[in-house]
Amino acid sequence: MEPRAVRVGLRAASTVVMLFLYLPLAVIVLQAFSASKIPGWPIGDYSTRWFRLAWNDHFARTAFENSVTVGLRASALALVLGSCVAFALSRFRFFGQNTVSLLFVLPIALPGIVTGLALLSTIDYLGITPSLWTVVAGHATFCIVVVFNNVVARLRRTSTSLEEASMDLGADGWQTFRHITLPSIATALVAGGLLAFALSFDEVVVTLFTAGSQQTLPLWIYNQFRLPNTAAEVNAVAVFVIALTAIPVYLAQRLMRDTGGIPGR
Amino acid sequence: MRKTYGDVVAVDRLDLEVGAGEFFTLLGPSGSGKTTTLRLIAGFELPTAGSVLLDGADVSRLPPYGRDVNTVFQDYALFPHMSVGDNVGYGLMVRRVPKKERAARVSEALEMVRLPGYEKRRPGQLSGGQRQRIALARALVNRPRVLLLDEPLGALDLKLREQMQIELKGIQKDVGITFLFVTHDQDEALTMSDRMAVFNDGRIEQAGTPAEVYESPATAFVAGFVGTSNLITGEVARAITGADGTFTVRPEKIHLAEPGDEPDPDRYSAEGIVSEVVYLGVNTRYIVQLAAGGELVVVQQNQATSSMQALAARGRQVRLVWDRHHNRPVGGADRKNEVKEIPA
Structure with a gap:
């Protein structure tokens, strides 16, 4: 019974991988609900006191607000720049096109520590005071790639004859963009934006190099962790971050799947 | 007219005059330049040399939306995110025709292609033949001077194709618009055309009525391509x-x-x-x-x-x-x- 053995083997392998991926997260979630100040096993009493504490923690709150601000700005920047590049590269033919395309995707493969260091040197060289805006710039380097990839994939699947048909029927460039092009890439834009936000929201390394005195939530967690007796509160915040990151990723996935193929006919 | 892409000559020494209200077919094998010719007339391509005259006026440098010409695309190119009614009314909408008049003309156009009351449907819910008719209605509703059809029947099965040939010809007679029809199917060309031009290698080998082209082929290519000889x-x-x-x-x-x-x-x-x-x-x-x-x-x-x-x-x-x-x-x-x- 070969197929049966294969099936059982595959199932076991997927289970192991799933455990490997999600067991640590489960540990954090469970510990966040532990009443004890020092995380440990077995969990004695369950409580939500750490959530309450974190919720009322002024520093944690500010860090959260900073993270949201940076995430929104970085995704907005990425949406505009990323889709412009996607259009340029997929709708026009020019010299050095493949090189430009590669250069745009490269930043996502670069180690964050290199990107961070490079940005820090540049910020220093230009005499800019690090602020949330320098963090936005840092995050935009990889957020652009996410948006770019999504939009390019969609444009590749959308027939250019739709745009030609629109022009043929009397619509000028702007009308064609508004009525035909934008609706056909809308879900790709939303998905790209959500992914960009999720990436920005939990970024540590680049943020570490580019942030000034203001902290983002991941930085707050990172710093907090080194202080004594804060593990429990950090766990509670971490659960919050997991939830907040998972939601946009889930939505982005759904969007790309449900309306993924807009065929050109 | 002449059109080159880099070193490739797509259309060369093209000289063609089509009369108002004619059903004119561009016949030729794939790669013979007939679709390029159509795209030059529609305004999707600019001629390397020469010009396109519409009713005596030079439109060669006008964008597609500046020409009183509409196209029925080979893949129909219906807008998937719009209803059939919005698809057909698109040309009127972007030209700011008032809503009421638009609705009336859309319903009239749908009647002409024998799909009355299809306004609310989505292109995805239609069969190939129905999409073809919607594409036709979407172009005709604008009452263009010339309608360009790029192998519109190519994707249909034989029975439907023969039926559409007759129907298309009938519609053309009714509306009196000049039809410029591209096909590689010689039967289609012979059945439908008032006049036709046979393309080969980016040039016109012969232009004339179907009977002329069939009975007295001017070149060996025409004799072999139009019917067997x-x-x-x-x-x-x-x-x-x-x-x-x-x-x-x-x-x-x-x-x-x-x-x-x-x-x-x-x-x-x-x-x-x-x-x-x-x-x-x-x-x-x-x-x-x-x-x-x-x-x-x-x-x-x-x-x-x-x-x-x-x-x-x-x-x-x-x-x-x-x-x-x-x-x-x-x-x-x-x-x-x-x-x-x-x-x-």
């Missing part, structure tokens, strides 16, 4: 006609006769042996090896012949006869060599 050249031509040159004769113009018949002075004849018989129901196709060399294809209607009789002809000695006026001299059997350009 026998090409008689060199030695064989001399043996049969007593003159030098290249001739074509349509298979259905040749008759089978018993060998040894007295030849009529108004007819050509040639003896040979039937090497192959293909029974096609309505017709039978005979391939005859000529005594003078080469072979001729003969098509005979099976009016009084049974399949058994037809198939029994294989291997028989026959005499082929045809009227002299069906023997058409064609120019330029070696035309290709003469005009082939080596791009710089």
